[in-house]
Amino acid sequence: MPLKIKQMKSKQLSSSVASESVSDFSSELSLRSGKVPTVTKLEELASAIEQKSSESENQEEVENPEEIHSPLEFKLDLSMIIQKNGKTEEFYNIVLQNYLGKQNKPIEYLFKDENGFDDEERIRFLNWLVEITYAYQMNYSTFFIVCSILDEFQKKTQNISKDNLHLTGVSCIYLASKFNDVIPLRLDQAIDISHNRLGRTKILQRELEIFQCLDHSLNFSNGFLFLTLLLRLYLSKKKDKENDIIEIAYFTLKLCCFDYELQSKYYQSEISAGCLSYAVMLVNSNDQGIVSEHITTSLLHLLKSANVVKDKQIVIVVKHIEGLIDKYFTDIQFKGKIQKLIEYNQTQTELLKSYLQIRNIDQ
Numbered sequence: 001m002p003l004k005i006k007q008m009k010s011k012q013l014s015s016s017v018a019s020e021s022v023s024d025f026s027s028e029l030s031l032r033s034g035k036v037p038t039v040t041k042l043e044e045l046a047s048a049i050e051q052k053s054s055e056s057e058n059q060e061e062v063e064n065p066e067e068i069h070s071p072l073e074f075k076l077d078l079s080m081i082i083q084k085n086g087k088t089e090e091f092y093n094i095v096l097q098n099y100l101g102k103q104n105k106p107i108e109y110l111f112k113d114e115n116g117f118d119d120e121e122r123i124r125f126l127n128w129l130v131e132i133t134y135a136y137q138m139n140y141s142t143f144f145i146v147c148s149i150l151d152e153f154q155k156k157t158q159n160i161s162k163d164n165l166h167l168t169g170v171s172c173i174y175l176a177s178k179f180n181d182v183i184p185l186r187l188d189q190a191i192d193i194s195h196n197r198l199g200r201t202k203i204l205q206r207e208l209e210i211f212q213c214l215d216h217s218l219n220f221s222n223g224f225l226f227l228t229l230l231l232r233l234y235l236s237k238k239k240d241k242e243n244d245i246i247e248i249a250y251f252t253l254k255l256c257c258f259d260y261e262l263q264s265k266y267y268q269s270e271i272s273a274g275c276l277s278y279a280v281m282l283v284n285s286n287d288q289g290i291v292s293e294h295i296t297t298s299l300l301h302l303l304k305s306a307n308v309v310k311d312k313q314i315v316i317v318v319k320h321i322e323g324l325i326d327k328y329f330t331d332i333q334f335k336g337k338i339q340k341l342i343e344y345n346q347t348q349t350e351l352l353k354s355y356l357q358i359r360n361i362d363q
Helices: 042-056 088-100 119-135 142-157 165-180 187-193 200-213 223-235 242-256 260-265 268-283 293-305 311-330 332-337 339-343 346-358
Strands: none
Touching: 088 223, 119 142, 119 165, 119 260, 119 332, 119 339, 142 165, 142 200, 142 223, 142 242, 165 187, 165 200, 187 200, 223 242, 223 268, 223 293, 242 268, 242 311, 242 346, 260 311, 268 293, 268 311, 268 346, 293 311, 311 332, 311 346, 332 339, 339 346
16 A cells, blocks of 8 residues: 655655656656757756756745645655555565665765865755755655765765865755756756856766766665655554654654764664654654554564664664754754754654653653
8 A cells, every 4th residue: 555645736756766767968868758859968968958847847936845845745756656466565575675785885984174074064064955955846855865975975985075065065966856856956056056156067067977976876775765665564554643654754864864973884774764663663652652562563573574674773773863863852052053954844843742742751
């Protein structure tokens, strides 16, 4: 059974799992809505994409972005899969196993340096990224794809510095949007995002450099993909409070993106399993913080049978996430660094707080 996800008003469908990826560097480019003429130069290709996007783009401004950008109002990556013959669970598990095998071993990839790309710079960029993805009405999953591109590029090159972070970040956003959004970000919009400090040539050259470094593939085993699959597998059997579980799980995953220690120590599948576990346990706990054995057993069975994470490891990850949630509510300095995340996720914050209060946890 599919998750009950509302239609997004802009009607964008996420496609990070599908094979219909959009690339700037294909000789014959398909933008789902039609064919783009074959071109050879990056400038010409960018112009062709802009023209194609403009033809189908006719959207009104959103007065309050939070109202339409809840995870519940987005089609998830696999929502277009036709549900037939009772083999849905088997299909999702096959996809999950495929992506589990593609994961890279977590490593440290940020180093403290006067001119380097450190943890503080990364948090600052992600906070800004939250605002950009909302302002330009990108798919909910685009945020996670940008994170993946940025981190993977840094892991492979150690090439990001304070001086080029702005250029690299804008190029990652531009590339990720074309890969994942039905109406991708246009080049002139990418220039606007940079406050006109970056020209067309610089963005296109950096984008090409990033794309080539990643072996022309953006189909990462990212946290959003794993969480989507795990949610579908879990909620195919447990429907109680599913909307709250979805909201809290996705918000928790986004918050986890800001935690470099989590990102450098654990596989994306482990972090996603931790977010699902945290959401399920929180939503189903009583006022004493106790969860029924049936819920716990069912959740652990899913994670174990899917080879996502070991019992002891999930306990460690969930404990780390609990600490991060506590930091989100109590650490004033940390809250000051993630103001945009808080601003654009007030609904999720209040939902999370309401469940924490039920467990008699003061925030």
